[in-house]
Amino acid sequence: MKKLLLILTFLLSFSIPAFAAQLGGTVYADVNGLVCDFCARALEKVFSKQEAVKSIHVDLDKKVVKIQFNKGKSLKNETITQLITDAGYKVRELRHGQS
Numbered sequence: 001m002k003k004l005l006l007i008l009t010f011l012l013s014f015s016i017p018a019f020a021a022q023l024g025g026t027v028y029a030d031v032n033g034l035v036c037d038f039c040a041r042a043l044e045k046v047f048s049k050q051e052a053v054k055s056i057h058v059d060l061d062k063k064v065v066k067i068q069f070n071k072g073k074s075l076k077n078e079t080i081t082q083l084i085t086d087a088g089y090k091v092r093e094l095r096h097g098q099s
Contacts, residue, residue: 025068025069025074025096025097026066026067026068026069026096026097027066027067027069027075027077027080027094027095027096027097028064028065028066028067028094028095028096029064029065029067029080029081029084029091029093029094029095030063030064030091030092030093030094030095031063031064031065031084031089031090031091031092032063032089032090032091032092033088033089033090034058034060034063034065034089035060036060037060039058039060039089040058040060042087042088043056043058043065043084043087043089044056044058046083046084046086046087047067047083050075050083051070051073052069052070052073052074052075053067053068053069053070053073053075054068054069054070054073055067055068056068065084067080077094080094081094
């Protein structure tokens, strides 16, 4: 029984952030390679095409992309990472609902 509880706790610790992203809210992406305003505009253009995205803000000093979703909308972590990677940048980490 203890093993089952331990396994369930372990699995939930990885699924809760992914589930939270699917419910909407805000995702923060730490991104390598953001150095200029052109970088910010490129990512804004990419994410503005996604109907789930309400707004995006790129902080060049902190190298963080803040993505806010429309209520009830979202993108999977894999999709967010792929969009940023396809734009030419590398995602270090995704965080949900915290700055």
